[in-house]
Amino acid sequence: MAIITLYTLNKYAISFSQFYEVPVKKQWKRPALLQLWALLLLVVFLSVQATAQQQPPHKKSNAMYGRMAPGLAQSLRTAKSKTVRVQVKNKAQFLSWLAEHGYQGSIDHPIATDRILTLTNISAKTLQELSDCTIVTYIDKPNRQAKEEIELRDADFAVNHIYSVKGLYPMLNGSNMAASVKEEAFDKNDMDLKGRAIQPETFGALYTPHATTMATIIAGAGNTGPRGKGIADKARLASSNFVQLFPDNSQELLNKGVSLQNHSYGVGVENYYGLESAAYDRETFQNPTLLHVFSSGNSGNKADAVGVYTGITGFANLTGQFKTSKNTLSVGALEPNGQVGALSSKGPAYDGRVKPELVAYGIGGTSEAAAVVSGVSLLVQQAYKELHGSLPTSALVKAALINSADDAGRPEVDFEAGFGNTDALGAIRTIKDNRFILGAVANGAEKLHALTVPAGTKKLKVTLVWHEADAAPEAAKALINDLDLVLLNTTTAKTWKPWVLSSYPHLDSLKLPAKRGTDRLNNVEQITLDLPEAGNYQLKVFGTTIPQGEQSYTLAYEFETGPELMYPTVGVMLQAGQVNRIRWQGIIPAEKGRLEYKLNGSSTWELIAENIELGTLYFDWQTPDVISKAQLRLITSSATVTSGEFILAKQLNLNVGYNCDEALMLHWAGLPNVTQYQLYKVGSTHLEPYITVSDTLALLPKNQLDVLPELMSVAPIVEGTAAETSTAIAFNQLGIGCYIKSFLPYQYVSDTINMQLELSSLYQLVSVTLERAEKGNFVPLQTIAPVNQLTYKLTDESPALGANLYRVKVTTQAGNTYYSKPEELIYVDKSFVQVYPNPVRSGEMLSIVVADEQVTVQLYDQMGKLVRESEEVGMIKQLSTAGLHNGLYILRLKTESGNYVAGKILVL
Structure with missing residues (x-):
């Protein structure tokens, strides 16, 4: 007996997991026969792979199930x-x-x-x-209760090359654009969303942090600080409730100027094409400029309980049938290591289509990943609108995003990362460089588009996208109009087909790498070609099956020509003296390189690291602790690329020195080589320059200003460019008064009088004086001059028994005096006891002040009978008089030291 491995073949794929033990006859050992068997197996394998994606996976034919979810x-x-x-x-x-x-x-x-x-x-x-x-x-199914996907607040826009867009195209900021956030309402009064909510009068009093975070990622103004700045930071925002899972009225959205709606919610794993899916496809097809972006879901470790892919853990687990619609985008999440998060929901759709189409950074949380793609999509729409005067179709936006995406997960397309990681800069360049083609084709017809590939191209990528009418929910596949894309080298006559995946419902099949073939399921097809020969090519679009009329389509293409430093870029600030992650793209994975930096004004390039594994696409750089503009240089075996000029600096910490009636003083720690600082105020919607100062403090005379802004921040000006702002402060809400930040006793009742004073500034301060009230006037007890520190311990050596009232007076060089709020302290000795109110009305609480922390409280009536006893803790003890009759009582206190203190109480 011998063990021979046989391949289990089915109509769509090959599983390598089954082995059989069979007898081996003597003649089988002939080399020629063995070679014949191997050849036959290879032919069958290739044939199966060629047809693996041509039909949807098996669907039950029973009419009851065909027309039912x-x-x-x-x-x-x-x-x-x-x-x-x-x-x-x-x-x-x-x-x-x-x-x-x-x-x-x-x-x-x-x-x-x-x-x-x-x-x-x-x-x-x-x-x-x-x-x-x-x-x-x-x-x-009826309407289900939607739930927000996980909120992580960990956005890193460098991963998706958003900072590169902001550096190279600063005017692409969402101006004159609008997005809708469909879930619970966001906080329209959030400082980063201030003044930009569409129809704010329709907002209720309730809002959720999740919706506010999504809105901030898409279009936060950055008023509160750098982390509050979104992608399309000047876009307007509308809110729409997800109580109803059907799409909103698209015309109403468009009338508000909304061109995109973000959906970061789910209803549990659902993988079928239902009435909601069809409705979204219908709305998008009828309103071609409106794009819907869905989170794929955070159920990536689950399996569908019903349907074609039942029980296959880790696949086909999008959280809502509406996410399987073909004219929308669904987005998964990448973790910091560049891998798709384990909880990020994955495809395929019920009929084998690729879902999600894209991923973005989110550490397993697809809510934020979807919001990132929504923000990027707004910038793509704005770029097209500024060039052409109208909004692009959502099919064109999808084509630009999908075609420019960086490969993630397994090579080419897969069911985990779709077509790759969203590249904001690549998508914008697709529009700016006019690297797209709009066309239409009829049934049985063919359209040809010429394409010239330049020399030095490392990779050619072409994506075909078309949007079409909604399918019947009972259909075996959602695709109605079938187009086919072929790339032809007109010189050699060689052709290439798109990448396709095996959609057969088996774990092994769903993990198979993409193969070139004919796509019969998706309305997105992509062809890539590594190291293409320079010269003339043709893109052929066939109208394979178009039941009626013509089908419009969009082609997007790009030529990757080599490495490019992506982060930092022009105007971006890296934190000096800290670890910052440098990013690049366009590198051959096995290649190694050298990374260097140069400070502004220097001609010397300093080594950061060499023999870097460039396939990782990033390097963590411990930056020098200097304040300067700088550049990076990446050297590979075939190219040298230099970054734009970025800033090395540190984020400032803005503090309130004092907040007096006549003036406000703000201050911060200075930075070396910085001679100017820019103060910002929050205007009607965004930060606005307020004043520029040469010092590390700013005095703002209130009587010379119309009104002080409610929020302010500061940034260093490094070699003529304002760097990153500080976190904004609301100085009126910090509780800081005129020089005196806090004045508090260590204990309100004690046998020693000690108070803690904290000053907010020493600027032009001459003296600090502790005062005590005597006969209606405050008299000085202790004066400190000069004042050379911010905190002091103040003491009264001779307080009076009982209550004492204190305040602090500060005096400036100009002779101005400012006072703290008065604080009352009770001084006690071992024999002191104070009871109030006395007389007390029956039922009121009786307060007892005594030196000891813990005492036994006893109350006797006039006959000497004990009527109340309790253990009381604290400097001010509380005793209830509820139920006591009117009359005179004896109060007896036993202290921790064993002493007894007695007094009389009159109950009314």
């Missing part, structure tokens, strides 16, 4: 609300049918259409009748 019948059995949504051919006929069949439930219309209705009180019998009804075209 997967798992609906099972879920209705356990659901409290027996509710379904139905799509019908004719509403009037269906209502008559319901009446004829004695339907007793309610009827609702979830969206503005006469073909979809919500029915309640659905029994198993009624469900079967609905499934048999020829007027009903589809039975779907």
Whole structure:
């Protein structure tokens, strides 16, 4: 006996996981026969791979399931609300049918259409009748409760090359653009969203941190500090509730100027094309400039419980049927190591289509990843609008994003990372460089587009995208119009087809690498070619199956020509003396390189590191502790690239020196080689330059200003350029008065009087005096001059027994005096006791002041009977008089030292 490995073949893929033990006959050992077997296996393998993606995975043919959402019948059995949504051919006929069949439930219309209705009180019998009804075209789940995806607040815009866009194209900032955030409401009064909410009068009083974070990532102004600055920081924002999972009225969104809607929520794993999916495809097709961006979900470690991919953990787990729509974008999340997060939901869609199409940075949280892509998409739309005067189609935006994405996960396309990691700069350049083609093709026709590949191109990438009408939910696949893309070298006549994946419902098949082939499932096709020969090419678009009319399409293409430093870029600030991550792209993975830097004004390049593994695409650099402009240089075996001029500096910490009636003083620690600092105020929507100073403090005379802004920040000016701002401060809310930051006793009741004074500034301060109130006037007890520190311990050596009132007076060089708020302290000795109020009304609390921390409190009536006893802790003890009769009582206190103190109490 011998063990021979056989391949288990099916219609779509090959699984390598099954082994069989078979007898080996003697003649099998002939070399020629063994070679024949190997050749046959190879032919079958290649044939299977060629057809692996040509048809959708198997779908149950039973009519009950074909026109019903997967798992609906099972879920209705356990659901409290027996509710379904139905799509019908004719509403009037269906209502008559319901009446004829004695339907007793309610009827609702979830969206503005006469073909979809919500029915309640659905029994198993009624469900079967609905499934048999020829007027009903589809039975779907009712509206579900959406939940926000995980919120992580860890955005790093460098990963997706957003800072590169801001450095190279500073005017691309979301101006005259608007996005909608569909979930709970965001905080319209958040300082980073101030003044930019569309129709704020419609906002309720409630908002969520999640929605506010999503809105901030997309379009935060950065008023509170650098971390509050979003991608399209001047865009306007609308809010839309996700209580209804069907799409909003698209025309209403467009009338508000909204060209994009972000959806960072889910309803649990659902992998089918239902009424919501169809509705989003229909809305997008009818309103071609409106783009919907969905988070893929945070259920990447789960499996679908029903449907084609049942039980396959780690795949086909998008969190909502609406995310499987074909004319929208779904976005997964990348972790810092460049890998797709384990919790990031993955494809394929129910019919084998690629989902998600893109990923972005998010450490496993797809909410933020989707918001990042939404922000980038707004900039792509703005770039096109400024060049052409109108909004681009969402198909063009998708083509630019998908084609420019950096490969992530397994090579080329896959079901985890889709077509790759979003590259904001690449997408913007696609539009700016006019590297896209708009066309249309009819059934059976072919369109040719010439393409010239320049010399030195490392990689050619071409992506075809088209949006089409919504499919029938019961269809085996969502695709209706099938286009095919082929790349042709006109000199050699060699052709290349798009990358396709095996969608067969088996774990081994879904992990197979992409192969070139004919795509019969997706309305996105991509061809890439490494090291293409320079010369003339043609892009062929075939109208393979177009049932009626013409199908419009978009082609986007790019030529990768070599390495490029992506971060830092022009105007970006790196933290001096700290570890900063440097990023690049366009490197051959196995290549090594050398990284250097040069300070402004120097001709010497200093070594950072050599023999760097460039395939990692980043390097952590411990920057020199200097304040200067600088440049980076990356040297490889084939190229030397230099970065734009960036800034080495440190973020300042803005403090309030004093906040007096006549003036406000702000100060911060200075930086070497910096001679000017820029103060900013928050204007109606964004930071505005306020004043420039040469010192490390700013005196703002209140009587010379119309009004002080509520928030202020400061930035160093490094060689003529303002660097990163400090975190903004609301100086009126910090509790800092005129020089005196705080004046508090160590203990309010004590046998020693000690107080802690903290000053906010020493600027022009001459003296500090402790004063005590005597006979209605404050008299000085202790004076400190000169004042050379910010904190002092102040003491009264001769206080009076009982309550004492103190304050602090500060005096400046100009002779101005300022006072703290008075503080009352109670001085006690071992024999001191104070009881108040006395007399006390029955039922009121009696307060007892005594030196000891813990005492036993006893209360006796006039007959000497003990009526109340308790252990009391604290300098001021509390004793209830509830239930005591009117009269005179004896109060007796036993202290920790064993002493007894007595007094009389009158209860009224």
